Amino acid sequence: MKKYRRHRTIFYHFKSIRMAMLFSFSMLIVFALLTFLLISLNYTEETVLDNSIDYTTQLIEQVNADIDSYTDYMKNISALVTNNSDVKEYLFDKNLTREQQDELYSGILTEFETIMEAREDIYNIAVISSDGRYIINDGVDKLNEYVSLGDLDWYQEALFYPDETVLSSSHVQNLIKNNYKWVITLGKSIKNPYSGKENGIFLIDLNYSIISNMCESNSLGERGYLFILDKEGDIIYHPQQLLLYSGLKTERTEDVMSSKTDHFVTAEGEKSKLYTISTSEKTGWTVVGVAYTSELMKNKTKTQFMYILVAAILLIAAMVISVIISAGITKPILILKDSMKEVKQGHFENANIDYIADNEIGSLSKSFNIMTTEIKNLMEKNIYEQKQKRRSELKALQSQINPHFLYNTLDSIIWMAEGNKTKEVVLMTSSLARLLRQSIGNENEVLTIEQEISYIENYLTIQKMRYKDKLEFEIDVEKDIYNENIAKLILQPLVENAIYHGIKFKNTKCLLRIEGYSRENDIIIKIIDNGIGMSEEVLNHIFDEHKVNYKSNGVGVHNVQMRLQLYYGKNYGITYQSKEGEGTTATITIPKRVAQEENNEKA
Amino acid sequence: MRKHKHPIIIMFFLLCIIVSCIVMIALGSLKPEKPIKIIYIPKIIDDTNEFWSVLIGGAKMAAKEYNVDLTVMAPDAEEDYEMQNKLIERAIKQNPDAIALSPANYTETTEMAKKVVQNKIKLIFIDSAVDKDVEDAIIATDNFIASKKMGEFMKKFVNKDTKIAIVGHVKTASTAIEREKGLRAGLGEDESRIVKVVFCDSAFDKAYSLTEELLNKYPDITMIAGLNEYSSVGAARAVKALGFTDKIKVIGFDSSIEEVELLEEGVFQGIVIQKPFNMGYLGIEAAVKAVKGENVLKNVDSGSQLITKENMYTKENQKLLFPFLGSQTWESR
Numbered sequence: 063m064k065k066y067r068r069h070r071t072i073f074y075h076f077k078s079i080r081m082a083m084l085f086s087f088s089m090l091i092v093f094a095l096l097t098f099l100l101i102s103l104n105y106t107e108e109t110v111l112d113n114s115i116d117y118t119t120q121l122i123e124q125v126n127a128d129i130d131s132y133t134d135y136m137k138n139i140s141a142l143v144t145n146n147s148d149v150k151e152y153l154f155d156k157n158l159t160r161e162q163q164d165e166l167y168s169g170i171l172t173e174f175e176t177i178m179e180a181r182e183d184i185y186n187i188a189v190i191s192s193d194g195r196y197i198i199n200d201g202v203d204k205l206n207e208y209v210s211l212g213d214l215d216w217y218q219e220a221l222f223y224p225d226e227t228v229l230s231s232s233h234v235q236n237l238i239k240n241n242y243k244w245v246i247t248l249g250k251s252i253k254n255p256y257s258g259k260e261n262g263i264f265l266i267d268l269n270y271s272i273i274s275n276m277c278e279s280n281s282l283g284e285r286g287y288l289f290i291l292d293k294e295g296d297i298i299y300h301p302q303q304l305l306l307y308s309g310l311k312t313e314r315t316e317d318v319m320s321s322k323t324d325h326f327v328t329a330e331g332e333k334s335k336l337y338t339i340s341t342s343e344k345t346g347w348t349v350v351g352v353a354y355t356s357e358l359m360k361n362k363t364k365t366q367f368m369y370i371l372v373a374a375i376l377l378i379a380a381m382v383i384s385v386i387i388s389a390g391i392t393k394p395i396l397i398l399k400d401s402m403k404e405v406k407q408g409h410f411e412n413a414n415i416d417y418i419a420d421n422e423i424g425s426l427s428k429s430f431n432i433m434t435t436e437i438k439n440l441m442e443k444n445i446y447e448q449k450q451k452r453r454s455e456l457k458a459l460q461s462q463i464n465p466h467f468l469y470n471t472l473d474s475i476i477w478m479a480e481g482n483k484t485k486e487v488v489l490m491t492s493s494l495a496r497l498l499r500q501s502i503g504n505e506n507e508v509l510t511i512e513q514e515i516s517y518i519e520n521y522l523t524i525q526k527m528r529y530k531d532k533l534e535f536e537i538d539v540e541k542d543i544y545n546e547n548i549a550k551l552i553l554q555p556l557v558e559n560a561i562y563h564g565i566k567f568k569n570t571k572c573l574l575r576i577e578g579y580s581r582e583n584d585i586i587i588k589i590i591d592n593g594i595g596m597s598e599e600v601l602n603h604i605f606d607e608h609k610v611n612y613k614s615n616g617v618g619v620h621n622v623q624m625r626l627q628l629y630y631g632k633n634y635g636i637t638y639q640s641k642e643g644e645g646t647t648a649t650i651t652i653p654k655r656v657a658q659e660e661n662n663e664k665a
Numbered sequence: 666m667r668k669h670k671h672p673i674i675i676m677f678f679l680l681c682i683i684v685s686c687i688v689m690i691a692l693g694s695l696k697p698e699k700p701i702k703i704i705y706i707p708k709i710i711d712d713t714n715e716f717w718s719v720l721i722g723g724a725k726m727a728a729k730e731y732n733v734d735l736t737v738m739a740p741d742a743e744e745d746y747e748m749q750n751k752l753i754e755r756a757i758k759q760n761p762d763a764i765a766l767s768p769a770n771y772t773e774t775t776e777m778a779k780k781v782v783q784n785k786i787k788l789i790f791i792d793s794a795v796d797k798d799v800e801d802a803i804i805a806t807d808n809f810i811a812s813k814k815m816g817e818f819m820k821k822f823v824n825k826d827t828k829i830a831i832v833g834h835v836k837t838a839s840t841a842i843e844r845e846k847g848l849r850a851g852l853g854e855d856e857s858r859i860v861k862v863v864f865c866d867s868a869f870d871k872a873y874s875l876t877e878e879l880l881n882k883y884p885d886i887t888m889i890a891g892l893n894e895y896s897s898v899g900a901a902r903a904v905k906a907l908g909f910t911d912k913i914k915v916i917g918f919d920s921s922i923e924e925v926e927l928l929e930e931g932v933f934q935g936i937v938i939q940k941p942f943n944m945g946y947l948g949i950e951a952a953v954k955a956v957k958g959e960n961v962l963k964n965v966d967s968g969s970q971l972i973t974k975e976n977m978y979t980k981e982n983q984k985l986l987f988p989f990l991g992s993q994t995w996e997s998r
Contacts, residue, residue, distance in 0.1 A: 208929040234983045236929075242922060244989050296980070305726065307984035308942045374684040381680065 080392040087384035095373045106365050111336070114358045115325050118338040118351040121280050125288060126342045126349045128276050133248070133345050136266055137227040139177060140250040143189065144264045146170075153191040153262045154254045171201050185245050186238060186267035189252065193261070204239045211237070217263055220249040224260045229345055231292040232299070235267050245269060246298060273299045277349075283357035293346040295319040318350050327355065394423045398430060410438045452628055453507060468494075474528050486527060493523045511578060511585070512544040518553045518576065525561055532571055533561065539578030543585050546655055549629050555622050556589050556636070556648050564593025564646050584634075585652050592645035601640050626652065700734045703952050704756040705765040705945075706749060707791070709867075710739040715921040716894055716941045719988045720792070723945025724765070731953045736761075743867040744835050746770035753777040763787035763952040768795045771839040775799070787955040791948035792941075793839045801955045804948040804965040806939040808843035809850070811969035812892070815916055815937045816851015818971055819888060822914050822934065823855045829888045830879050831862040832872055832896035844892045844918065860886065865896045872899020873906075880907060887913055894919035901932045920972070920986055928974055935973040938985055943967045 076082035143149055151158070152166040174187050178199065186203070190196040192212075196205055211217055214237070216230035230247040245267035252262035277288040277299060289300040295315045297306060305311040314328065318339055325338045336358065338351040397415055405413045413434040415427045471494050478486045497520045500513070509517075515537060522535045557574065565572040577588040596604070604619050619636065626635045630652050640646035705724050709717055721737055728735035738756070740748035746769035756764050757780060764781050768774035768790065775795040781788045782799050790803040819829070831848065833841045841864070849856045860883050865872035872895055880886060880903070889904065891897025897917030901924075904913050910932050917924055917936040927933045944967040954961045976982050 206929065208931075232989075234978065234987045236978060240922070240926065242925060242987050244987065304722075304942065304989045305730075305946070307989050308723070308940065308946065310943055310946050371684075371688075374680070378680055378684075 078392070079395060080388045083388040083391065084384060087388065088381065091377060091380045091384070095377055099369055099373050102369055103366055106369075107359070110358055110365075111327075111355070114336060114353055115338060118282060118336065118353055119324060119340065121282070122288060122338055122340040122349040122351040125276050125280060126340050126347075129273065129290070129347065129349070130342055130344045132272060132276070133227075133229065136248050136268070137250075140227050140248060140264050140266065143173070144250050144252045146173075149189055149264075150252060150255050150262075152197070153189060153195050153252065154256050156256075167197060167201075170197050175200060183269055183272040184266055185243055185269050186235065186241075186265065188237075189262060189264050190237075191252075191254075191262040198238060203241065206237055206239045209236050211263070216247050216249050216265075220251045220263055221260050224251045224253065226250075229292075229347075231294065231296045232303075237265075243267070243269070246273075270299055274301070277301065282351055282353040285357060286351070286353040288349060288351050289313065291315055291318060291348040291350065298347060318348065394427060398423070398427060401430065401434075405434055405437075410434060410441075413438075449628060452625060470528065471524055474524075478527075490524055490527050493520045496520045497524070507550055508547045509550050510544060511539065511546050511548050511587075514548050514550075514553055515539055515544075515576075515578070518557055521554060522557065522574070529561070529566070532568065533565055533574060534571055535574040535576070537576045539576065539587070540580065543578055543580050546580075546585050548585075548587075548652060549625055552622055552626065552650060553587065553589070555618070556650070559619060560589055560591040560593065560646065560648070564591045564595065566593075568593050580654065583654050585654055587650040587652075589648045589650075590645065591647075595642040595644050595646055596638075596640040597642050601638055604638055626650070700732050701763070701953055701956050702734045702736075702759075702761040703728070703763045703765060703949060703956075704736045704738065704759065704761045705791070705949070706752050706756060707737065707739045707767045708743045708749070708769045708793070709741065710737065711741075714894060715988070716919050716939070720941035720945040722988070723942035723947075724791075724949045725945075726942075727946040727949035727953075731950065733949060733953060735949065740769070744769060744838075746773045750774065750777045753781065757781055757784050757786065760784070761786060762956040763789060763801075765789045765791050765948050765952050767792040768839070769793075770795075770835075771837050771842065772796050773837070787952060789948055789952045789955065791944055795839070802951045802961045802963055802965065804944055804951055804967055805840075806944065806969050807966040808840050809847035810966070811937050811939065812844035812847030812918070813851040814969065814971045815844075815890060815918065815935075816848040816853075818851075818935050818937075819848075819890065819914075819916055820852055820855055822888065823852075823858065826885070827855070827858050827888055828883060828886045829855075829859045829890065830876075830883065830886050831859060832875060832879075832889060832891045832900045833862055833864045834867045834893040834896050836864045841892055848890060848892075858888075865899055867893065867895045869895050869899045869902070872896045873903045876900040876903035877907070880904075880909070880913075889913060889915050891915070891917045894921055894924065897933075897936065898923050898927070901927045905930075905932050925977070925986060928972070928977060931974065935971055937969055937971050940968045940970075940985065942988060 076085065148166050148169055152163065152170060158166070170189070174197065177187055178184055186199055188196060188198040190198075190205070190211060194205075198205070216228055216233075219230075220226075220228040227248060227250045230249065232244055232246055234242050235245045235247065236242060248266045248268060250264045251260040252264055253259070254261035273290065277290070278301065280288060282288065287301045290298040292298050295318070297303060297313065297315065300306055300313060302311055302313075306313055314337065317326065317328075318337060321337070321339055324340065325336065328335045328337065334355040336351075336353045336355055338353070339348060340350075341348045394415075401413050401415050404410075414431050471490065475487055475490050475494075478490065497517065500517045500520070519537060522533075522537075526533045526535060553576070557576075560574055565574065572591060572593050575588075575590040577586075577590065579586055605623055606620060623635050634651050634653060637649045637651070638646065639649070705721070707717055707721060710721070711717055717739075724737065725735060727733070736756075736759075738752050740752065742748075749769045750773070753764070753766065753774075754777065764786050766774075766778065766781070766788065768778065771793075772795070775797045778788060778790075778795050778799045779797070782801075788800045790800045790805065792805050794800070794803050794805065829852070831845065833845060835841055845862065849859070852858070861879060863875045863879060865875055872891070876889065876899060879889075889900045891900045894917075897915070897919065898921065901915045901917060904910060904915050905927070910930075914934045915927075915932055917927070917933045918938075920936060920938040924933065924936055928936055947965055947967055951961050951965065970982065970985055972982055972986055977986055
């Protein structure tokens with residue numbers, strides 16, 4: 063058992079090599095594909111994210127640059143206005159006449175109107191001095207009398223940085239009467255040339271059209287968006303500003319402001335977002351791009367879907383191919399197996415395999431072919447040798463006359479000679495002489511029935527003389543079977559049997575009758591005696607192999623039967639009928655010569 | 666050979682099933698959702714009324730956010746509940762997923778509201794309620810709390826000679842009823858100083874004339890409270906026109922440009938503002954949730970805030986007081 067166990071592998075459980083191959087192929091393919099899939103999916107995710115970060119970074123830097131140039135443009139306008147001597151004169155010169163004032167006023171107003179007409183993104187444009195002179199837009203709008211300029215943050219900041227142009231956060235402009243709008247105010251202080259102090263302010267209120275255009279024209283997927291924060295982290299622009307201001311939504315402005323890197327991803331599973339941050343040096347504003355990772359990954363989903371689809375197709379293709387390949391590889395094995403099955407059942411005729419390949423199975427097939435041929439030869443040789451053995455045994459038997467018989471006969475002759483029974487002595491001696499000659503002189507295995515009958519006649523003559531009170535014999539053989547052949551030493555043992563076991567023990571005179579005739583293709587020879595007969599039990603065991611009876615010449619019924627069947631096949635041989643007290647009939651059936659020859663040829 | 670083929674066929678079938686499953690899932694995830702159909706019936710559509718405009722704006726914003734097919738229809742006058750009932754009937758016939766409603770009348774709208782529910786349409790109340798509990802959810806300013814703030818604020822100005830008048834909007838509207846209650850609760854024992862409550866039927870002119878009449882009739886009135894935009898502005902206009910700005914303190918409800926101006930001018934001592942944008946937005950949001958069968962809070966307070974001249978421009982309050990319209994792009998979209 064131990065020796066076999068070594069050969070048990072994982073494939074031990076499979077009913078066929080093909081299934082084992084298919085199974086292992088499938089496992090390998092699935093494993094390889096899954097590994098590939100996992101790696102590529104991960105890789106896709108990473109690259110998609112990296113690409114998105116690169117893309118949004120570029121995008122928001124561009125937006126930032128646009129905003130910078132936009133505010134630069136506005137700053138140029140403010141520089142133009144604040145350095146305008148007409149403006150300064152109008153605001154600060156206290157010695158102007160009414161006419162001069164009106165002239166300056168209308169000049170500045172025209173300039174304002176020109177700017178307002180050109181720029182739709184400007185809500186308000188104004189210059190205001192701290193002592194209350196002002197020009198707003200088209201001159202119709204008035205200052206809100208309830209608001210003090212000095213309270214406004216952006217105004218204080220503009221005065222604090224006189225050389226800078228200040229940008230406010232988003233706020234409601236309440237400086238102008240009857241007009242409350244959410245704006246971004248760009249303010250620059252104006253220096254009073256007479257006092258040398260910053261006594262005035264120039265302001266432009268920007269609406270959100272340009273900024274929102276800048277932000278919205280750049281798409282970050284379907285739901286992605288851009289928003290802008292000021293230095294303090296307050297929202298300047300957000301596509302959902304209204305919702306944020308209403309507190310219905312929140313934005314991660316604090317995360318953005320505290321973020322040390324230029325991007326971060328919020329981990330919220332389905333709602334995970336990628337924040338990309340870019341802060342402008344000029345405005346101090348921070349542009350933030352927000353992209354939904356689920357959307358970025360929409361491409362990923364598509365790509366992944368493609369990957370999976372391709373993998374599935376590959377899997378099916380690989381399966382089909384592996385089925386074909388395994389069939390190809392295992393086909394010769396199956397042929398070999400079927401062939402072996404044939405051999406197992408003893409059919410050597412179809413055992414030879416035509417398959418020829420140079421691989422292991424090829425050499426296995428070749429070896430198998432050689433092996434089956436060899437076995438076939440061996441088996442034939444074996445049968446032949448068995449036959450030869452029987453024959454030589456037979457020869458050995460035939461070549462000698464039972465010494466007991468010879469001794470008994472010679473003893474009988476002596477007794478008869480002493481009694482001067484010359485006639486009988488002559489008959490018996492001549493019969494014995496003929497018997498010996500027939501026995502010695504014939505090397506052939508097969509005799510004619512005539513020869514066999516004459517031999518048995520001599521034998522019976524001697525026996526009759528020995529058992530003169532008991533034995534009478536008759537031979538009735540049709541002449542036309544005289545030339546037919548019969549194996550040597552068939553009749554004699556049966557006749558001997560009949561005498562020694564049937565007749566010898568009967569007290570009355572017995573008749574031994576030999577009949578011979580042909581029936582269809584067979585020859586029937588019957589040895590009939592009216593001796594003591596046999597019990598059923600004896601009859602049943604008549605063909606058993608007995609110990610050699612030293613009294614007979616050692617040829618039992620068994621031996622005769624064996625030889626008959628060896629010569630003529632299983633269909634031929636001896637049959638016995640017997641009734642206790644009434645006698646026994648042994649019937650020998652053998653084929654005629656024509657049939658014999660055919661039989662011999664087959665063998 | 667035949668019996669070997671069996672497991673192979675099974676394997677193929679399995680593969681086919683797996684592949685088709687993947688395809689189904691992938692296709693399923695790409696399929697867009699069908700929009701939910703909601704009809705909103707406010708009390709009025711009036712561009713001059715900031716409260717309702719902003720509320721509808723909020724509703725539209727939510728509709729956009731949640732991919733809702735939103736239709737808004739309303740009568741031309743706030744107290745016209747008969748017209749509103751007709752509109753509700755029309756809305757029911759269109760068989761939307763949900764109807765959002767701001768009931769014009771506390772009692773007369775009830776039957777129609779019941780009919781909406783009977784037609785298996787989700788019913789969300791925005792701003793106002795009816796006298797029966799029929800709705801799936803109500804999103805409104807807690808008017809009692811809001812006007813209580815008003816009352817408490819007014820209490821600061823009360824002295825021994827204080828006489829108070831209230832200008833309400835619609836006597837039968839739930840909001841008017843609740844606000845009066847809240848106001849009285851806020852005033853506490855000074856409730857007794859209320860000399861008269863009048864109703865202007867949500868019209869500026871009527872509020873103005875009623876205030877004039879009141880001030881003629883009760884010249885010792887020192888404080889007037891308005892219970893909505895129409896009544897507050899009408900009362901404030903009258904006080905300003907009669908030159909009683911210093912003598913009479915006016916406290917308003919809701920916000921508009923005019924109210925803001927009047928607040929800056931000092932006619933109003935303070936105003937209590939609602940959050941109409943939030944109300945509209947949350948109303949549609951609740952309707953969407955109700956349609957989807959998600960958990961909906963039955964009663965949502967959209968909040969209120971007392972604004973005075975001093976705090977009106979703080980970061981938080983200017984956001985409440987001035988609805989951010991940006992470049993108006995969100996509205997035109």
